[in-house]
Amino acid sequence: MSSRTVPFVVSATGTGVAQSLTAAGDVPHEFRADTLPAFGGADADPSPLSYALGALTSCNQVTGSLVARGLGLTLGTWEFHVQGDLDPAVIATGAEGNANFDSVHVQVQVQTDADEATFARLREETERRCPVTQLFKRSGLAFSSEWSRVDLA
Structure with missing residues (x-):
């Protein structure tokens, strides 16, 4: 097994069931998550x-x-x-x-x-x-x- 690893890091903040997330990297990528109304969400973003x-x-x-x-x-x-x-x-x-x-x-x-x-x-x-x-x-x-x-x- 290789002793070298590549870290994958995601940071998030949110309220209720919705979140704003940032995937770290050379170019940070922002994305959002929510959920279906049956689970308390507004279905505004992918679950x-x-x-x-x-x-x-x-x-x-x-x-x-x-x-x-x-x-x-x-x-x-x-x-x-x-x-x-x-x-x-x-x-x-x-x-x-x-x-x-x-x-x-x-x-x-x-x-x-x-x-x-x-x-x-x-x-x-x-x-x-x-x-x-x-x-x-x-x-x-x-x-x-x-x-x-x-x-x-």
Whole structure:
């Protein structure tokens, strides 16, 4: 294991259920979070759960691009559809159980010049190396993914 790490830092302030957040870096990025009215929010900004699912898609694309470079592949457009199924009883009412998603399903379509065997390697390595995929998989929820390739135009 490498002794070198890269820190990812987010600072936030908020009232009620809404927050203003800043991701530190060479260029700080500001964003906001809120939640659905059912959870006390105004739905003025994405919910933390939407950000978590969005992090899953973007981390797969970043990781997949790194993997593809190592495999000598050319990639085009990525398309994702992610669904996380959540029983709101724990978070909303304090019911016993796990507040995590029950399941998350990811659909990925990638334009590439990879043949089927190399595309399978791209998928396997991306899911293995993607920190956010690993957070979801190791959390104990039912995780599934479907990857399909589209020839580059």
